[in-house]
Amino acid sequence: MAAVISVFLFFPRGQGDEVPLPDESLYDSLETPPDNEKVDLVAEPDIQPPKIIVVDVKGAVLHPNVYTLQEGQRLIDAITAAGGYTADADSRLLNHAQRLTDEAVIYVPLVGEEVPIFESAPNEGEATSDSGSSLVNINSADESQLMTLTGIGPSKAAAIIKYRTEQGAFQTNEDLKKVSGIGDKTFEALSDAITVK
Numbered sequence: 001m002a003a004v005i006s007v008f009l010f011f012p013r014g015q016g017d018e019v020p021l022p023d024e025s026l027y028d029s030l031e032t033p034p035d036n037e038k039v040d041l042v043a044e045p046d047i048q049p050p051k052i053i054v055v056d057v058k059g060a061v062l063h064p065n066v067y068t069l070q071e072g073q074r075l076i077d078a079i080t081a082a083g084g085y086t087a088d089a090d091s092r093l094l095n096h097a098q099r100l101t102d103e104a105v106i107y108v109p110l111v112g113e114e115v116p117i118f119e120s121a122p123n124e125g126e127a128t129s130d131s132g133s134s135l136v137n138i139n140s141a142d143e144s145q146l147m148t149l150t151g152i153g154p155s156k157a158a159a160i161i162k163y164r165t166e167q168g169a170f171q172t173n174e175d176l177k178k179v180s181g182i183g184d185k186t187f188e189a190l191s192d193a194i195t196v197k
Contacts, residue, residue, distance in 0.1 A: 055100055057082040059108035060089035073100050079108070093143060093154035109154065135195040138176055139169045150189040156181050170196045 051071035055078050058064050062083030069077060076096040085091055090111045136145055138160060146157035156179070163179045170176060173194055177187050 053100060053102040053104075055102075055104045055106060057106045057108075059106075060086045060110050061108050062086060069100060071100075071102075074098060075100060075106060078104075078106050090154075093158055095143065098142075098144075134193075136193060137196065138173075138194050139164060139196055149193055151186040152190065156186075172196060 052068055053071050053073075054066060054068050056066050057078050061079060062085075064082060067078060067081045069081065074096065075094060075098045078100060079085065079091075079094075079096070085108060088110050090109050090113065094106075094108065136149055138146070143154065143157040143161065146152050146160055147154065152160070159179050159181055160176070164170060167178075173191055173196060174187070175196075176182055176194065177184065
């Protein structure tokens with residue numbers, strides 16, 4: 001009899017394995033909103049593939065050739081594509097950060113070599129004369145544009161840029177003779193191809 005009483009003490013009536021159900025109001029917040037309240041996802045803009053450009057890498061590189069690159073890449077990317085510099089390359093005056101343009105010619109000179117002149121289309125820093133030929137603006141042209149002038153290599157192009165940076169813009173074409181290394185003979189050879197405005 002004592003054993004039966006103890007069983008009822010430890011297992012009171014009405015406390016079985018029943019689990020209370022959650023309040024139905026909890027499900028109200030999980031209902032799907034009406035169609036007119038659905039949030040529209042923002043469509044991603046069309047991503048345009050990068051524009052392809054072709055550049056010609058010449059001179060003191062391991063693999064001179066024509067290379068296909070992407071618009072926005074830099075001169076150093078073209079040099080890398082060409083296998084890098086040879087041991088006797090002179091890269092001191094090359095602007096490795098310069099953005100590449102389609103049909104650009106990149107020439108890497110040997111140490112002590114005068115850079116050859118390559119024909120190029122007019123662009124920033126170049127003006128067009130009445131006769132239709134392109135004139136290089138010596139106040140705004142970069143090194144590569146200056147080197148298209150007869151007798152102007154990397155060292156003289158750098159000297160022109162240094163002079164106008166320190167002394168200010170050239171007022172006349174003849175002011176170019178004030179730059180160290182540019183004498184009457186050099187000036188006469190390029191005088192018809194330059195402008196100051």
